[in-house]
Amino acid sequence: MNPIVSIAANELRRLFLSPFAWIILAAVQFLLAVFFYLLLSKFMESTTWQSNRGLTEIVVVGLLQVSGLVLLLIAPFISMRLFSDELRSGTIKLLLSAPVSITELVLGKYIGIMIFFLSLSALIALMPLSLLAGTRLDLGLLASGMTALFLLSSVLAAIGLFISSLSNSPAIAAISTFVVTILLWIVHIANDSDNEQLQTIINYLSLQKHFNALLSGAFNSVDVIYFIIISTLFIVLSICRLDALRTHQ
Amino acid sequence: MNKETLVKVEHISRYYGDHCAVDDLSFSVSRGEVLGFLGPNGAGKSTSMQIICGVLAASDGNVSVAGHDIIDEAKLAKQHIGFLPEQPPLYTDLTVDEYLKYCGRLRKISSNNITSSLANCKERCGLNDAGGRLISNLSKGFQQRVGIAQAIIHSPSVVILDEPTSGLDPIQIVEIRSLISELSEDHSVILSTHILSEVQSSCDRVLIINRGKLVLDESMLSLQGDSKHSCCIVALQKPPLLEELEKTDGVTHIDVIDQYRFRITYLQDICTPAILANTASTADWGLFELIPEHDSLEQTFMRLTLDDLNHVQQSTLSS
Numbered sequence: 037m038n039p040i041v042s043i044a045a046n047e048l049r050r051l052f053l054s055p056f057a058w059i060i061l062a063a064v065q066f067l068l069a070v071f072f073y074l075l076l077s078k079f080m081e082s083t084t085w086q087s088n089r090g091l092t093e094i095v096v097v098g099l100l101q102v103s104g105l106v107l108l109l110i111a112p113f114i115s116m117r118l119f120s121d122e123l124r125s126g127t128i129k130l131l132l133s134a135p136v137s138i139t140e141l142v143l144g145k146y147i148g149i150m151i152f153f154l155s156l157s158a159l160i161a162l163m164p165l166s167l168l169a170g171t172r173l174d175l176g177l178l179a180s181g182m183t184a185l186f187l188l189s190s191v192l193a194a195i196g197l198f199i200s201s202l203s204n205s206p207a208i209a210a211i212s213t214f215v216v217t218i219l220l221w222i223v224h225i226a227n228d229s230d231n232e233q234l235q236t237i238i239n240y241l242s243l244q245k246h247f248n249a250l251l252s253g254a255f256n257s258v259d260v261i262y263f264i265i266i267s268t269l270f271i272v273l274s275i276c277r278l279d280a281l282r283t284h285q
Numbered sequence: 286m287n288k289e290t291l292v293k294v295e296h297i298s299r300y301y302g303d304h305c306a307v308d309d310l311s312f313s314v315s316r317g318e319v320l321g322f323l324g325p326n327g328a329g330k331s332t333s334m335q336i337i338c339g340v341l342a343a344s345d346g347n348v349s350v351a352g353h354d355i356i357d358e359a360k361l362a363k364q365h366i367g368f369l370p371e372q373p374p375l376y377t378d379l380t381v382d383e384y385l386k387y388c389g390r391l392r393k394i395s396s397n398n399i400t401s402s403l404a405n406c407k408e409r410c411g412l413n414d415a416g417g418r419l420i421s422n423l424s425k426g427f428q429q430r431v432g433i434a435q436a437i438i439h440s441p442s443v444v445i446l447d448e449p450t451s452g453l454d455p456i457q458i459v460e461i462r463s464l465i466s467e468l469s470e471d472h473s474v475i476l477s478t479h480i481l482s483e484v485q486s487s488c489d490r491v492l493i494i495n496r497g498k499l500v501l502d503e504s505m506l507s508l509q510g511d512s513k514h515s516c517c518i519v520a521l522q523k524p525p526l527l528e529e530l531e532k533t534d535g536v537t538h539i540d541v542i543d544q545y546r547f548r549i550t551y552l553q554d555i556c557t558p559a560i561l562a563n564t565a566s567t568a569d570w571g572l573f574e575l576i577p578e579h580d581s582l583e584q585t586f587m588r589l590t591l592d593d594l595n596h597v598q599q600s601t602l603s604s
Contacts, residue, residue: 042390046376053378130374130435133338134391135363283342 039136043144047118048151057152060110065159071102072163092174096164097251100181103160104188104247107153108221111189112213114152115196116206118145119278123204128281138278146197146271153189157182177253184250187263191243192217194270201277217243220266288315291365291442291473292337297346298497299332306332308497309346314443319469321488321505322477325590329497330477331371334447337475338368351442364393367441367472371448373432377421381412381431384420385438392439402438410434410464426457433464437472444472450483462487481586493589500589514585515553516578519561520546522571533564546574 051057075095122128131141161182167173195216200209224242239245243266246259292314299307307329314320324330335341337348339355339362348355353362376384385406389399407413410430415423420431429449436444449465450458465487468474478484484491485505493501514537522545524530530539530547535556540548549561558577565572 039391039393042387046387049383050376050378125374125377126370126372127374127376129335129338129340129368129370130388131391132340133363133366133368134388135360135393136391137360282340 039134039140040144040147043131043136043141044148044151047145047148051114051148051152057114060114061156061159064106064110064156067106068099068103068160069163072099075099090174091167091171092164092177095167096173096178097181099160099164100185100251101248103185104251107156107185107189107192108217109214111153111192111217112196112210115149115193115213116200116210118149118197119201119274120203120206120209121200123201124206132278132282138275142197142271142274142278146193146274149193149197150190153193154186157185157189160185174253180253180255181251183255183260184247187250187260188243188247190267191220191263191270194267194274195220198270198274198277201274201281288317290314291316291351292475293347293349294333294337295347295349297333297336297343297348299329299336299341300344305497307336307343310494310497310499311346312492312499312502314473314475316442316473317469318490319465319474319476319488321484321491322475322494323479323481323484323491323586324477324494325479328494328590330479330494331447333494334368334445334475334477335370338366338445339363340368340370364439365442367436367439367444369432369436369444369446369449371451373428374435375420375428375431378419380417380419381407381423381434382416384431385434388435389438392441394439402440406434406438409437409467411460426453426460429453429457429461430464433461433468437468440471442473443475444468445475447477448479449476450478450480493586495590501585514550516548516550517558517561518542518546518548518574518576518578519565519572520574521565522573523569525568525570533561535560548578 072095075098079091079094119128122131132138136144161178164173164178192213196209196213199213199216200206203209203212220241220243222242222244224239224245226238240262246262249256249259290313294310294312297307297310298305310329310333312320322330322334332341336343337350337355339348339359342356350362351365353365355362376387379387382403385403386399389402394402407416410433412427412430412434415427415431420428423431433446433449436446446465450461453461462483465474465476469487476483476488488505490504491501492499524545524547527539527541530536530549533551533556535551535554536549537552538550540550542548551561558575562572562575565575
C-alpha cells in the first residue's frame with residue numbers, strides 16, 4: 037500500500053477512534069440544522085425581504101455561509117493533533133525512521149484530515165439536497181457553494197497542519213491556528229490604506245472575500261487559484277519545518 | 286573471514302546550537318554482530334542512534350546502511366533499519382494489531398505478507414494474546430515488547446534499540462534481554478544502554494562514548510582477556526610510600542584497599558605481575574599476596590568516563 041494512503045488511513049482511524057470527531061460532527065450538524073430550519077421558515081413566511089432571490093440563494097447560500105464560519109471555528113480543533121501529538125509522544129521518530137519521505141508524510145496527514153472535512157461537507161450538503169424532494173434547486177449555485185466550502189477547508193487544514201508542526205502542545209497549535217485563520221478571514225477590514233496597490237493586495241489576501249465570491253455563484257479562477265496557492269504554501273512550509281526538525285532540532 | 290559491513294558511520298558530528306553532542310564518531314557494524322553502545326547519561330548515545338536511523342541529520346559526516354547513504358538514499362537505507370527509541374513510539378489509542386499493521390505498511394510490507402509478518406513478530410515478542418488489546422492498557426513491559434515488535438516486523442538487517450530495558454522491573458529486564466539474544470540470531474543489533482551487565486551478557490562488541498567522543502571500541506573477548514590495562518591486588522608487609530609504588534614502570538593507578546593491600550592498575554605492555562613481584566622482593570616490601578585481576582568492563586567504563594569527568598570538575602574548580 038502506498039505510504040501516503042497508509043498514513044491518511046491511520047490519521048482518519050485515530051480521529052474517529054476518539055469521541056472528539058464524532059462530537060464535532062454531531063454538534064456542527066445540529067447547529068447547522070437549526071440555521072437551516074430558521075432560514076427555511078423565514079423563506080416560507082415572508083415575501084418582502086426576498087427581493088427576487090430564489091430558494092437556493094436564500095436558504096442554500098445562507099446555510100453555506102454559516103457553514104464557512106463554523107468551519108473556521110472547528111478546524112483548529114481538528115488539525116491541532118496532526119503533528120503536535122506526534123512530537124509530544126515521540127511517535128514522530130517512528131515516522132522519520134520509516135522508509136517514507138517527509139513529503140509523503142505531510143501529504144498523508146493532509147489527505148487524512150481532508151477526508152474528514154469532505155465527510156463533514158457531505159453531511160452539510162444533505163440538508164439543501166433534501167429540498168429536492170419538494171422543489172427545484174439551482175444546482176450550479178449549490179455546486180459552486182460546495183466547492184467554496186471544500187476549498188476553504190483545504191486552506192484551513194493546510195494552515196492547521198503547518199502550525200501543529202511548530203509546537204508539541206495541541207492546545208497551543210489550536211489557538212495559534214485560530215488566530216491565523218481569523219486574521220486571514222477578516223484582513224480586508226483593516227484596509228484603510230490610501231495606496232491602491234496595497235488595498236488590492238490586502239483584498240486579495242482576504243479569505244472571506246474569495247469564499248463569498250464563490251458562494252455567490254461567480255466561479256472565478258482567481259478565487260480558486262487563491263485557495264490553491266495558500267494551501268500549497270502551507271503544505272510546503274510543513275515539509276520545510278519537518279525537514280528542519282531533523283537538522284536544527 | 287570478513288563479514289559484510291552493514292552500518293558504516295564515518296566522522297559524524299552533531300551540534301545543538303554551540304553544544305557538541307556527538308564529536309567525530311566513526312565505527313562500523315558487521316552482519317550478525319551485536320554492538321553495545323555504552324556511555325553515561327548525556328554522552329550522545331541517543332543522538333548517535335537517531336542519526337544512524339535518519340531521525341536526526343548529522344551536522345557533519347556520513348552514515349550508510351547496507352550500502353545506502355541515510356540522507357541521499359534515505360528510503361533504501363531505512364528499509365534495512367528497525368528502530369526502538371528510548372520512549373517507545375506507540376499510538377496508545379490503537380490496539381496492538383492495528384498499530385503493528387500500520388508499522389508494517391509504513392515499512393512497505395505487501396498486503397499479502399502483512400498477516401504473516403504480524404503473526405511472526407508477535408510470536409517472537411510474546412504478544413500472541415495481546416493482539417486485540419489497547420496499547421494504553423498494557424503494562425510498561427508489554428509496551429516495550431510492542432516497541433520491539435514494530436522494530437522487527439519488516440525483518441530489517443539492523444535493529445537499533447535505545448535503552449530497551451529502562452524503567453522495567455527485574456523480571457521484565459530478563460525477558461527483554463532474552464528477546465535481544467534471540468534477535469541477534471537473525472539481525473545485527475545496536476544496543477544502547479548505561480547498564481554494564483546488559484552489554485556483558487548480550488554484546489559481541491562494545492563502544493564506549495563519553496561527552497560525544499568515542500573512547501573505546503573493542504570486542505568483548507579482548508576487553509575481558511586482552512585489555513591494555515590490567516589490575517592486580519598486592520599485599521605487602523612493609524609497604525613503601527604510595528609515591529614510591531607509583532614510580533614502578535607501567536603502573537598507572539593505585540587504589541589503597543587497607544594498610545597492607547593495594548589494587549594496582551598497570552599497562553600490560555610494560556608491566557606484568559612477575560615484574561611487580563620482582564620489584565617487591567628486590568625492594569624488600571614483604572610481598573605475601575599477589576592476585577592478578579582481569580580488567581572488567583565496569584573498571585574500563587569507570588576509568589574512561591570518570592577520569593574525564595574528574596578532569597572537567599578540576600578544571601571547572603580551578604577556573
